[in-house]
Amino acid sequence: MVTEPVLSLRGISKRYGPLQVLNNVSLDVYAGEVVALLGENGAGKSTLSGIIAGSRAPSEGTMTWLGQPYAPATPREAIDKGVVLIHQELQLLPELSIAENVFIGRWPMKNGVIDRGEMVRRAQEQLSRLNLHIPATRKVAGLSTANQQLIEIAKALALDAKLLILDEPTAALGGAETEALFNQVRKLRSEGVGIIYISHRMEEIKQITDRVVVLRDGVRVQEFADSATPVRTIVESMVGRPLERMFPPLPEPSGRPVLQVSGLTSPARSFRDVSFEVQSGEILGIAGLVGAGRTELVRAISGADPISAGTIKLNGEELKLRSPADAIAKGIVMVPEDRKDQGIVVTHRISENVVYPNLDMFGRRWITSGMKRTFAEQAISKFGVKGRAEQYASDLSGGNQQKVVIAKWLMRDPKVVILDEPTRGIDVGARAGIYDIIVNLARKGVAVIVVSSDLEEVLGVSNRILVLAQGKQAGILTREEANDVSVMELATI
Amino acid sequence: MVAIDITEQSRPSGVWLRRLAGATGPLLGLLALCVFLSFSTDAFLSLRNGLNILDQITVLGIMAVGMTFVILIGGIDLSVGSVLALSMMVMGWTANVAGMPLGVGIGFALIASAVSGLIVGLLVTIFRVPAFIATLAMMSAARGVANMITDGQQIVGFPDWFMMLAIDRHFGILTATVFLMLIVVLIAWLFLKFRAEGRMLYAVGGNPEVARLAGINVQLVTISVYVVSAVLAGLAGIVLAARLDSVQPSSGFGYELDTIAAVVIGGTSLSGGAGGIGGTLIGVLIIGVLRNGLNLLNVSPFLQQVIIGIVIVLAVGAETIRRRRT
Numbered sequence: 131m132v133t134e135p136v137l138s139l140r141g142i143s144k145r146y147g148p149l150q151v152l153n154n155v156s157l158d159v160y161a162g163e164v165v166a167l168l169g170e171n172g173a174g175k176s177t178l179s180g181i182i183a184g185s186r187a188p189s190e191g192t193m194t195w196l197g198q199p200y201a202p203a204t205p206r207e208a209i210d211k212g213v214v215l216i217h218q219e220l221q222l223l224p225e226l227s228i229a230e231n232v233f234i235g236r237w238p239m240k241n242g243v244i245d246r247g248e249m250v251r252r253a254q255e256q257l258s259r260l261n262l263h264i265p266a267t268r269k270v271a272g273l274s275t276a277n278q279q280l281i282e283i284a285k286a287l288a289l290d291a292k293l294l295i296l297d298e299p300t301a302a303l304g305g306a307e308t309e310a311l312f313n314q315v316r317k318l319r320s321e322g323v324g325i326i327y328i329s330h331r332m333e334e335i336k337q338i339t340d341r342v343v344v345l346r347d348g349v350r351v352q353e354f355a356d357s358a359t360p361v362r363t364i365v366e367s368m369v370g371r372p373l374e375r376m377f378p379p380l381p382e383p384s385g386r387p388v389l390q391v392s393g394l395t396s397p398a399r400s401f402r403d404v405s406f407e408v409q410s411g412e413i414l415g416i417a418g419l420v421g422a423g424r425t426e427l428v429r430a431i432s433g434a435d436p437i438s439a440g441t442i443k444l445n446g447e448e449l450k451l452r453s454p455a456d457a458i459a460k461g462i463v464m465v466p467e468d469r470k471d472q473g474i475v476v477t478h479r480i481s482e483n484v485v486y487p488n489l490d491m492f493g494r495r496w497i498t499s500g501m502k503r504t505f506a507e508q509a510i511s512k513f514g515v516k517g518r519a520e521q522y523a524s525d526l527s528g529g530n531q532q533k534v535v536i537a538k539w540l541m542r543d544p545k546v547v548i549l550d551e552p553t554r555g556i557d558v559g560a561r562a563g564i565y566d567i568i569v570n571l572a573r574k575g576v577a578v579i580v581v582s583s584d585l586e587e588v589l590g591v592s593n594r595i596l597v598l599a600q601g602k603q604a605g606i607l608t609r610e611e612a613n614d615v616s617v618m619e620l621a622t623i
Numbered sequence: 624m625v626a627i628d629i630t631e632q633s634r635p636s637g638v639w640l641r642r643l644a645g646a647t648g649p650l651l652g653l654l655a656l657c658v659f660l661s662f663s664t665d666a667f668l669s670l671r672n673g674l675n676i677l678d679q680i681t682v683l684g685i686m687a688v689g690m691t692f693v694i695l696i697g698g699i700d701l702s703v704g705s706v707l708a709l710s711m712m713v714m715g716w717t718a719n720v721a722g723m724p725l726g727v728g729i730g731f732a733l734i735a736s737a738v739s740g741l742i743v744g745l746l747v748t749i750f751r752v753p754a755f756i757a758t759l760a761m762m763s764a765a766r767g768v769a770n771m772i773t774d775g776q777q778i779v780g781f782p783d784w785f786m787m788l789a790i791d792r793h794f795g796i797l798t799a800t801v802f803l804m805l806i807v808v809l810i811a812w813l814f815l816k817f818r819a820e821g822r823m824l825y826a827v828g829g830n831p832e833v834a835r836l837a838g839i840n841v842q843l844v845t846i847s848v849y850v851v852s853a854v855l856a857g858l859a860g861i862v863l864a865a866r867l868d869s870v871q872p873s874s875g876f877g878y879e880l881d882t883i884a885a886v887v888i889g890g891t892s893l894s895g896g897a898g899g900i901g902g903t904l905i906g907v908l909i910i911g912v913l914r915n916g917l918n919l920l921n922v923s924p925f926l927q928q929v930i931i932g933i934v935i936v937l938a939v940g941a942e943t944i945r946r947r948r949t
Contacts (some may be wrong), residue, residue, distance in 0.1 A: 206838040221836065223829030225897035233828050235837025243817040 142191035171343035183215035184208030229253035252596035276307035377590035383412035394440035415592030433457030527558025689852030697895025710857030715778035740853025744846030777871035828895030
């Protein structure tokens with residue numbers, strides 16, 4: 131490791147009007163190291179990475195890049211110097227080839243026209259540097275998320291990046307894909323690339339990063355250079371208070387089966403011959419790698435996708451579900467994995483979002499906005515949503531949006547509640563609130579299914595865990611049998 | 624651990640077929656249509672009829688090139704029919720009322736078109752008016768100005784050489800207007816495929832934020848595209864004037880919909896970022912061949928409209944299904 135940092139931040143502050151987002155933050159990044167930037171949502175991580183990558187200007191403070199003063203006015207200027215931010219949402223053009231995505235905006239030219247041969251050759255070079263054996267002429271559409279992530283990195287490498295900022299790179303990846311990404315990150319580190327790594331997943335931070343820098347309310351509160359620092363200590367430093375408990379104690383299931391699934395198979399065989407039951411008051415976790423068929427399975431149970439074989443019984447009665455409306459009418463509701471696309475209309479008010487699935491409860495009356503507000507206020511007050519019914523959903527934090535998505539279903543007294551990735555993109559402090567809601571559902575006698583890629587979450591919140599591996603049921607573990615090793619063993623069969 | 628799949632291959636279908644930028648479906652449709660018409664009519668399969676079809680599609684073809692650019696960046700241009708009429712009236716007025724040479728009239732016509740496009744481009748970028756609304760407004764305004772120039776009257780009688788542009792077949796094959804269309808199509812194809820500026824349209828249409836972060840001037844690209852679309856609509860107006868040997872302010876009514884139909888049938892995605900000129904040329908030919916063939920089969924013009932509607936749905940539906948499978 132060289133002694134001079136590639137990037138130095140000194141006294142960086144950022145204000146939006148009266149709002150102080152960053153306050154006197156200093157940070158050094160050296161070549162060939164991975165620095166984790168940690169903090170709850172709103173702690174200032176994205177503002178800070180935006181300042182480094184040139185999409186925002188600091189109100190105060192200075193930056194030094196390779197010994198020179200550094201104040202990029204645009205992302206392009208930062209990129210030209212070798213500082214590349216890879217956003218959480220992938221920034222690829224699906225209809226264009228990999229090569230063209232890698233060189234977008236800076237096509238290699240010859241005689242005034244694009245030199246396609248050169249473009250493909252150089253793109254392929256970067257792909258093989260990442261150990262990615264895909265023809266660079268292939269369209270991006272249809273590639274797995276993991277590979278698209280790697281193509282984003284190839285794009286940064288083609289720009290000769292010396293500092294990479296990775297913002298939640300594994301948010302959409304499963305265990306094996308994450309591992310493959312980490313191998314590439316380690317390789318880049320050994321080639322001397324400096325990396326700032328932003329993530330919510332503590333497990334990953336421990337695995338991949340050399341140093342952890344914690345931001346809270348815009349202030350750099352602590353740095354942990356020792357890889358032996360317990361996760362708990364780091365999380366406490368993030369939230370600024372001792373964590374009493376992340377997961378509430380689970381209630382004892384009643385022993386009365388509510389949902390019985392047997393031999394369930396999808397037409398595309400994304401899951402096959404899955405059988406299980408969930409009791410009233412029980413939380414069943416579903417674990418597995420990406421592509422194991424978890425989401426497909428719960429979509430089928432909630433009537434969103436068809437099945438080709440098997441039965442679903444609710445309280446002993448066999449159900450023929452043709453649509454989500456059928457399932458909802460029977461009392462099976464789902465909180466989907468993609469909150470913004472499937473769970474909530476962010477441009478509408480909270481009251482409207484809560485009312486949409488419950489329009490039938492208003493009977494044949496004309497619906498006034500007052501009625502919507504009263505109805506929604508009832509729903510959200512039960513869940514401690516920080517917000518008023520007439521606020522727009524886009525004004526809420528991820529955690530509060532998720533509470534609205536859950537709240538809108540609970541006015542109907544559902545018998546089965548399915549939550550797909552309930553805390554994705556929600557910061558650690560707000561997660562505990564979601565877990566409380568999940569456990570309270572079980573306490574009220576609801577049969578709950580929780581699907582999650584976060585192993586700690588599945589282990590913490592489930593009475594039993596169903597593990598899927600490539601669409602097959604690998605096993606069901608009781609709370610006593612389940613730990614991260616036993617679940618991963620089944621998941622990677 | 625399960626190994627990550629790092630060897631995702633291209634789909635195994637023919638490479639040369641895919642080179643046609645997603646236009647294979649429409650191309651097969653066009654070929655099937657030609658085969659059907661060759662067997663069901665005597666007159667369809669002849670050089671003369673083929674050249675007729677080319678003459679009939681020149682106006683649509685030139686406008687469709689501009690519309691392809693607009694739709695590629697994720698926009699829409701409803702004003703092209705009205706801009707075409709405006710261009711015709713400016714040319715006619717300059718030449719026959721103000722008495723200047725026709726060449727000057729053509730120049731003014733193209734300038735008037737460019738100004739319309741510039742206004743639309745500025746509305747869409749600086750004032751953030753949705754393209755649908757901005758071009759809807761221009762559709763109304765340009766038509767109004769076209770009518771104001773002669774108070775709704777037509778202008779007839781241009782020099783003989785002008786009319787001959789659309790009649791005289793050089794080397795016994797191509798009229799100057801058809802030649803002009805082919806040149807426009809060829810330049811547009813080369814531009815989109817090989818010039819950096821052309822690829823920028825795909826980036827802007829695919830994701831404007833990605834384009835901006837890649838250092839592309841999204842506003843400039845957008846304004847330029849609307850100017851080019853309007854100028855090509857104006858050029859199409861001059862071609863139409865040559866074909867009719869007259870100009871009238873009601874010309875080009877509803878052309879914007881034919882143009883959009885041709886582009887969409889050709890496989891360019893209305894959401895932007897995918898498609899190309901090759902597909903548009905095929906889309907234009909499908910509409911041209913269909914009209915020509917249905918006339919030869921003595922199908923009533925009203926039924927023809929119904930059939931073209933069905934073709935649009937079939938083309939877009941087939942494309943959607945094809946995409947879903949990949």
